[in-house]
Amino acid sequence: MNSNLKHLRQIVRIVLFLFLSVPFAAAQFYGDPPDDTHPWAIHDNNRPQPPRVEPGKAPGGAPSDAVILFDGSSESFKKNWTHENSKRKKDWKVQDGALISVGGAGTIKSKAEFADCQLHVEWSAPVKVAGNSQGRGNSGVFLMGQTEVQVLDNYDNPTYPDGFAGSIYGVMPPMANSLNAPGKWQSYDIIFRRPILKDGKVLDDGSVTVLINGVVVQDSTPLEGGGGHRGRSRAKAFPLNGPLKLQDHGNPVRFRNIWYRQLRSRPIEGGTDGKLSPDATKKKRAEIAAKIRKDAATKKGKEKLLRLMESLYYENNAATYAEAVELGEQFVNEVEEKPDGRKGDFMQVNNAVKYLVKHKILPTDHPGIVAMKAVIEENGWNK
Numbered sequence: 001m002n003s004n005l006k007h008l009r010q011i012v013r014i015v016l017f018l019f020l021s022v023p024f025a026a027a028q029f030y031g032d033p034p035d036d037t038h039p040w041a042i043h044d045n046n047r048p049q050p051p052r053v054e055p056g057k058a059p060g061g062a063p064s065d066a067v068i069l070f071d072g073s074s075e076s077f078k079k080n081w082t083h084e085n086s087k088r089k090k091d092w093k094v095q096d097g098a099l100i101s102v103g104g105a106g107t108i109k110s111k112a113e114f115a116d117c118q119l120h121v122e123w124s125a126p127v128k129v130a131g132n133s134q135g136r137g138n139s140g141v142f143l144m145g146q147t148e149v150q151v152l153d154n155y156d157n158p159t160y161p162d163g164f165a166g167s168i169y170g171v172m173p174p175m176a177n178s179l180n181a182p183g184k185w186q187s188y189d190i191i192f193r194r195p196i197l198k199d200g201k202v203l204d205d206g207s208v209t210v211l212i213n214g215v216v217v218q219d220s221t222p223l224e225g226g227g228g229h230r231g232r233s234r235a236k237a238f239p240l241n242g243p244l245k246l247q248d249h250g251n252p253v254r255f256r257n258i259w260y261r262q263l264r265s266r267p268i269e270g271g272t273d274g275k276l277s278p279d280a281t282k283k284k285r286a287e288i289a290a291k292i293r294k295d296a297a298t299k300k301g302k303e304k305l306l307r308l309m310e311s312l313y314y315e316n317n318a319a320t321y322a323e324a325v326e327l328g329e330q331f332v333n334e335v336e337e338k339p340d341g342r343k344g345d346f347m348q349v350n351n352a353v354k355y356l357v358k359h360k361i362l363p364t365d366h367p368g369i370v371a372m373k374a375v376i377e378e379n380g381w382n383k
């Protein structure tokens with residue numbers, strides 16, 4: 001019984017391997033080809049694989065590609081932060097693994113400057129409750145030094161909603177209050193995209209997503225200029241990069257475990273994932289085609305033919321087209337003379353030809369199509 005079970009498991013593993021590997025191997029000439037605003041085909045194996053990132057070892061832990069801004073040590077604070085006010089009489093302090101705001105020390109800012117990011121910050125309001133509304137456990141996380149995600153002890157403390165903990169200050173209240181009690185640690189996970197303007201025209205409003213203790217409280221909220229105190233903010237240009245700032249609002253708020261990861265560029269900034277402009281798409285398609293042609297030059301026979309054919313749906317290059325036609329004729333002649341054991345290869349090339357015809361990359365009356373059909377029928381491969 002155990003022997004049979006072991007044999008069955010081996011069969012299942014083999015079947016799963018074949019099932020999973022075939023779609024990946026056959027993905028070219030499979031999904032829709034690139035178009036005027038998308039440089040990649042659907043299910044495109046030429047598209048780069050996502051880079052490996054090792055997750056943090058514990059919830060909230062920094063992943064392997066994160067930039068750590070504060071790890072609980074005095075060395076980390078000195079290395080990564082500076083006080084904004086050079087005339088201050090007090091400094092923020094590090095105590096028991098936490099970075100503590102000291103009244104009168106003023107705002108601190110990171111030495112690193114960055115823009116679009118995933119940011120993790122943990123903070124804690126004082127255990128002893130004092131004050132109310134904006135006077136209780138108040139600080140702020142300023143992205144690029146511009147847009148504030150409010151830090152405030154609102155566990156049992158009403159205030160104006162667009163100044164609530166987790167609000168985009170002066171822009172949008174949080175959709176929920178998921179704070180822990182005073183003295184407990186709170187976690188902020190923030191996804192930030194800066195606004196983009198060109199010649200005074202808003203191309204992207206920018207956005208912020210915020211999770212407090214794992215609960216979504218801002219969902220791709222448009223920045224509307226970034227927010228601020230009392231006045232309604234208007235669309236404005238942000239710098240390319242800026243520091244992270246932590247506010248001194250007179251309350252001894254504690255911070256720990258601060259890190260960020262940069263996000264991939266949006267198409268509007270030169271990124272190549274998503275919907276691109278026609279000019280950017282054409283440029284990227286030409287780049288991909290050139291890379292495939294370079295790879296084709298290292299191959300022979302059917303493999304070279306398929307790679308050249310593949311390059312044509314990124315860029316219809318005349319020289320490549322002519323070379324593919326020549327190689328195609330040689331391939332058909334070889335199989336026609338010695339068809340034994342060549343069915344798989346031939347049908348693979350035939351499927352590629354059908355794909356190029358379907359998507360109007362090859363004309364329907366191309367003579368090679370008739371020649372291939374004749375070989376298939378002569379050998380009974382269409383049955």
